[in-house]
Amino acid sequence: MSDYLENTFKQLKNQFDIEEPPVGHFKRFETKLNRSNNTLKYVSIIGIAASILLFFGIWVGSSYSNSGLELASISPKMEETQTFFTLSIKKEIEAVEKERNKDNEKLIDDAFNELKKLELEYTKLTFELKENTTNKRIIYAMVLNFQQRIEVLQNLLTQLNNVKQLKIKNYETAI
Numbered sequence: 001m002s003d004y005l006e007n008t009f010k011q012l013k014n015q016f017d018i019e020e021p022p023v024g025h026f027k028r029f030e031t032k033l034n035r036s037n038n039t040l041k042y043v044s045i046i047g048i049a050a051s052i053l054l055f056f057g058i059w060v061g062s063s064y065s066n067s068g069l070e071l072a073s074i075s076p077k078m079e080e081t082q083t084f085f086t087l088s089i090k091k092e093i094e095a096v097e098k099e100r101n102k103d104n105e106k107l108i109d110d111a112f113n114e115l116k117k118l119e120l121e122y123t124k125l126t127f128e129l130k131e132n133t134t135n136k137r138i139i140y141a142m143v144l145n146f147q148q149r150i151e152v153l154q155n156l157l158t159q160l161n162n163v164k165q166l167k168i169k170n171y172e173t174a175i
Contacts, residue, residue: 121145
């Protein structure tokens, strides 16, 4: 082993850099080192942020695997259908919330409890769809579930409007 090292050093004898660095080299090196420290801090922050995003992505991915399959995953047409229903439901909920007051709160809460039941049923359907993506009955049941949620909200808005009209009529009669 020692012969091998000696032979290697003999072969590399004149190839070693043994000269002194030029004047000011250490000062320039120190300046570059300080500059790279700032860059290193920036790179470290980016690395930490990337790690957090990666962790979040893994967490979302693992939580997705524990969930069902949404209607939108079946085809672009079903994605369009789901988007339409989701936006319609959101719009109806916003309209209901604008009408909320202490007099109709019980009526609204009852309807929202019905919506929660329908959402739970929809979640069950997503698991069934995950198991069998070609079953048209599951897809139909999911679409029907969306329609039922919209119907609950529309009926609620009608009831809220009727209550409001009745209060106005009673108020006018009392005057």
